[in-house]
Amino acid sequence: MTVFSELYSAYYNAVADILKKASDHPVTQKEIRETAQKAAFSESMLSIVPALTEERWQVLRKDGRTVLDHDPTMPLTLLQKRWLKAIFLDPRIRLFEDQLPEAPDVEPLFTPEDVAVVDRYADGDPYEDAQYRAHFRLILNALNMNYPLQIDYTSGKGKHARLILMPRRLEYSEKDDKFRLIGEDSRRTCVINVGRIVSVRPYAGQLEWYAAGKEQDRAEVVLEVVDQRNALERVLMHFAHFEKEAEKLDDLHYRVTIRYDRDDETEMVIRILSFGPLVHVTGPDSFVHLIRERLMLQKHCGLI
Amino acid sequence: MAYSELIKNFSRIRDYMREFYLYGFKSRGEYTQKSARSYDNERRRIESILDGYMRFRQTPEGRNVFLSIDSRKVPHNPLYKAWKAGSFTDGDITLHFLLFDILYAPEVALTLQEITEAVDRKLAVFEEPRVFDESTVRKKLKEYAAEGLLIMEKKGKSVRYRRSEAAQLPGRDVLDFFSETAPCGVIGSFLLDKMEAHPGHFAFKHHYITSSMDSEILCALFLGIREKREVTLETIHRPDGQTHVLKAVPLQIMVSVQSGRQYLMAAADHRQRIRSFRLDNILSVSPGEVCGEYDTLRGNLERMRQHIWGVSTHSFSGARMEHVDFTVHFGPDEEHIFRRLEREKRCGTVERISEDTARFSADVYDASEMIPWIRTFICRLTELHFSDPQLQEHFLHDLQEMAEMYGVEGGEDA
Numbered sequence: 022m023t024v025f026s027e028l029y030s031a032y033y034n035a036v037a038d039i040l041k042k043a044s045d046h047p048v049t050q051k052e053i054r055e056t057a058q059k060a061a062f063s064e065s066m067l068s069i070v071p072a073l074t075e076e077r078w079q080v081l082r083k084d085g086r087t088v089l090d091h092d093p094t095m096p097l098t099l100l101q102k103r104w105l106k107a108i109f110l111d112p113r114i115r116l117f118e119d120q121l122p123e124a125p126d127v128e129p130l131f132t133p134e135d136v137a138v139v140d141r142y143a144d145g146d147p148y149e150d151a152q153y154r155a156h157f158r159l160i161l162n163a164l165n166m167n168y169p170l171q172i173d174y175t176s177g178k179g180k181h182a183r184l185i186l187m188p189r190r191l192e193y194s195e196k197d198d199k200f201r202l203i204g205e206d207s208r209r210t211c212v213i214n215v216g217r218i219v220s221v222r223p224y225a226g227q228l229e230w231y232a233a234g235k236e237q238d239r240a241e242v243v244l245e246v247v248d249q250r251n252a253l254e255r256v257l258m259h260f261a262h263f264e265k266e267a268e269k270l271d272d273l274h275y276r277v278t279i280r281y282d283r284d285d286e287t288e289m290v291i292r293i294l295s296f297g298p299l300v301h302v303t304g305p306d307s308f309v310h311l312i313r314e315r316l317m318l319q320k321h322c323g324l325i
Numbered sequence: 326m327a328y329s330e331l332i333k334n335f336s337r338i339r340d341y342m343r344e345f346y347l348y349g350f351k352s353r354g355e356y357t358q359k360s361a362r363s364y365d366n367e368r369r370r371i372e373s374i375l376d377g378y379m380r381f382r383q384t385p386e387g388r389n390v391f392l393s394i395d396s397r398k399v400p401h402n403p404l405y406k407a408w409k410a411g412s413f414t415d416g417d418i419t420l421h422f423l424l425f426d427i428l429y430a431p432e433v434a435l436t437l438q439e440i441t442e443a444v445d446r447k448l449a450v451f452e453e454p455r456v457f458d459e460s461t462v463r464k465k466l467k468e469y470a471a472e473g474l475l476i477m478e479k480k481g482k483s484v485r486y487r488r489s490e491a492a493q494l495p496g497r498d499v500l501d502f503f504s505e506t507a508p509c510g511v512i513g514s515f516l517l518d519k520m521e522a523h524p525g526h527f528a529f530k531h532h533y534i535t536s537s538m539d540s541e542i543l544c545a546l547f548l549g550i551r552e553k554r555e556v557t558l559e560t561i562h563r564p565d566g567q568t569h570v571l572k573a574v575p576l577q578i579m580v581s582v583q584s585g586r587q588y589l590m591a592a593a594d595h596r597q598r599i600r601s602f603r604l605d606n607i608l609s610v611s612p613g614e615v616c617g618e619y620d621t622l623r624g625n626l627e628r629m630r631q632h633i634w635g636v637s638t639h640s641f642s643g644a645r646m647e648h649v650d651f652t653v654h655f656g657p658d659e660e661h662i663f664r665r666l667e668r669e670k671r672c673g674t675v676e677r678i679s680e681d682t683a684r685f686s687a688d689v690y691d692a693s694e695m696i697p698w699i700r701t702f703i704c705r706l707t708e709l710h711f712s713d714p715q716l717q718e719h720f721l722h723d724l725q726e727m728a729e730m731y732g733v734e735g736g737e738d739a
């Protein structure tokens with residue numbers, strides 16, 4: 022039972038797609054090429070097309086018809102069933118539906134007790150709460166069916182607010198253990214913590230939505246890392262989820278440029294501070310100022 | 326051997342992808358000390374598999390290749406694609422499609438001979454039909470039975486093969502979500518491949534995708550945990566490349582969602598000590614004997630966890646337990662700082678000393694693990710005590726160095 026197996030290969034999937042088409046009509050070389058390109062990798066058609074047309078993979082005849090009598094299908098592997106069984110034990114599964122499909126009759130690959138997250142924040146969303154689940158499901162339905170929502174929620178400052186928006190995506194943070202709804206109202210991109218929603222309902226009126234997909238306000242920070250105490254690896258791992266570039270300056274020093282959403286600036290400041298003196302912010306000046314300001318405040322508190 | 330886009334051995338591409346994704350500052354020359362052709366082939370493979378994510382930069386030392394992915398912007402982990410590039414032979418793929426066409430429904434049960442004859446009949450339409458002898462077909466059928474795809478039924482002397490019953494899949498949203506957030510999520514991605522492609526409605530913040538490269542190791546460890554087996558681990562010490570082989574009883578996987586690292590907690594050193602192993606430093610896992618004292622060891626870990634801050638179970642000072650406490654000051658409009666302490670305290674304790682001050686304290690095996698977190702409160706730390714004087718000095722020295730680095734050193738504000 023291995024993860025790395027040709028059974029899950031993009032090539033097998035591409036050939037299955039081609040054979041499905043071939044059971045309907047004789048497939049052309051162009052169709053084979055296009056299907057391979059879509060289901061596999063950028064160079065895959067260079068291998069898949071000749072392998073099929075030269076009859077090295079003997080599943081397609083020269084005339085583009087398949088030798089199969091049925092659409093190609095494969096049952097789930099034991100590994101897939103065990104993984105499914107494991108996720109059915111995750112409390113977050115109840116967010117999606119109360120009536121889950123019957124769990125496969127196998128041992129789970131892992132149980133919630135086999136995995137511990139050491140540094141997740143303790144104030145995550147209340148997945149067990151029936152009202153929270155109802156809000157989550159309606160939002161997901163709106164995303165699937167593409168309709169706007171009217172949302173009443175409590176703002177970060179504890180005030181009641183209302184928004185009418187077109188939902189675009191649900192963003193989950195494993196660190197915060199929270200979902201946030203991202204959407205557009207008529208003027209801007211809006212972000213609401215799902216846990217702060219008081220009520221949500223479909224909105225029947227007509228509005229013009231703010232241009233969807235507009236890039237978030239992006240910012241950049243440049244760090245110089247001294248590779249002592251394994252700092253380089255720790256920094257690159259820690260900031261791995263951002264778009265970034267690393268350059269070697271000399272045997273000990275590296276420059277790392279990280280691009281992030283400007284809304285997350287405070288979080289970036291404290292994350293960089295956590296590395297201590299082995300990470301030095303060199304730009305932009307406004308970011309250097311934010312670090313310096315914290316150190317000045319610390320000086321007033323003592324310890325420096 | 327001619328270049329192929331497909332991968333025979335995942336461990337090599339695991340190393341290259343890690344280098345390209347995490348580091349990305351090495352030039353070709355730094356990779357090619359062992360084999361220039363190997364580097365060129367792996368780079369080309371990754372470029373083909375991760376089309377659109379490869380970046381290049383020209384430096385005086387040569388052309389640097391790196392992977393640049395903002396995981397918040399992609400609904401599905403692009404690194405999963407590498408797991409779908411396993412190599413196979415012409416015979417493997419031919420037989421695969423023919424076998425499932427012959428055994429097209431769970432009710433169809435055939436003997437090896439019947440299946441081999443049916444394969445021959447299907448191949449007879451080709452000018453130069455492949456010939457699969459019975460032993461090749463038997464080997465493939467047994468392989469598929471082991472994977473759970475086929476069921477072997479023995480009746481008297483004959484064995485019949487039939488496909489497994491179809492299992493019902495959950496909705497696409499379920500798979501979209503758990504393929505990114507559950508351990509071994511790549512398996513969820515394999516399931517998504519069975520459905521029509523769609524863009525997905527989820528995005529993921531603070532999403533570490535690198536750990537997906539360790540899925541095979543993680544899966545093998547889960548099997549060990551579920552079966553309560555000892556395993557043999559082959560590990561690497563990255564700085565010098567030295568490898569080690571040891572026996573350990575896998576007890577739990579610990580995941581850091583703030584650093585992207587995954588660790589195995591295991592009883593090692595003749596089961597005398599519970600310690601952590603980084604998954605990306607484990608090269609292979611082989612199953613061993615079932616461990617009779619498994620539940621006791623797991624219970625020990627559970628008790629220890631109330632004093633583990635990260636994953637470390639021993640200190641540099643040699644003390645069994647280390648104490649840390651610090652106080653933070655916050656203004657009237659900074660109540661969120663107190664809430665931050667509460668939600669991030671893990672095994673520590675937070676007490677409100679006054680309206681604008683709170684104290685955090687903890688007794689942990691290794692207080693050095695807490696230093697990065699304590700630094701996130703720089704600008705409001707009013708007191709700090711480590712039971713290990715060296716850690717105390719280390720923290721204050723670093724703080725002083727930071728102040729100097731940003732021109733805030735000693736005396737009046739610079």
